[in-house]
Amino acid sequence: DAKTTQPPSMDCAEGRAANLPCNHSTISGNEYVYWYRQIHSQGPQYIIHGLKNNETNEMASLIITEDRKSSTLILPHATLRDTAVYYCIVRPLYNFNKFYFGSGTKLNVKP
């Protein structure tokens, strides 16, 4: 049921920016894009979300393409503690509880 496509894994050097792509070509106009991550089988952790504008918070930036069919999560200065599985999720606006986590991207941050 996941409506997103992500690469299974990516590597990033410590201190460099990590850019994680997500394809959501069937996204509807009122659906939000959410990003969560899961560090070593801990509970998933919310990172950021957006509708159509780019968003930034203390953890990351979210860049959504103009046609909204894809997005990129940017961790500006990756650290070893950012090694995790990152999930891109599309959520219907009026169905607050339909969160489907796909397979995600395993980000490996290397020294």
Place this chain on the structure above:
Amino acid sequence: DTAVSQTPKYLVTQMGNDKSIKCEQNLGHDTMYWYKQDSKKFLKIMFSYNNKELIINETVPNRFSPKSPDKAHLNLHINSLELGDSAVYFCASSQVSGGSYNEQFFGPGTRLTVL
């Protein structure tokens, strides 16, 4: 000051047994959830309770029964455990009413192993 807590953290049991997992949140949220993460790491929603009412039941076998005594607690009871029930079960909570987004806070998980 744990936001979402689950007990137990690990649960090992025999096939056919009945077991319960407890979840508590101290965030004042109005919605709580149960997720199952299988061996392939896919995370699937099982149940959601909003103000003590069930609002999602995602084709989960009726051996699984969520029980919410109050807004801060959502327990998961499993009857007649099967090998395929082995997984990590996550509880989560969020505030749904009054906001346009739904940031979910997850518990640490309960690893269930059925022998």
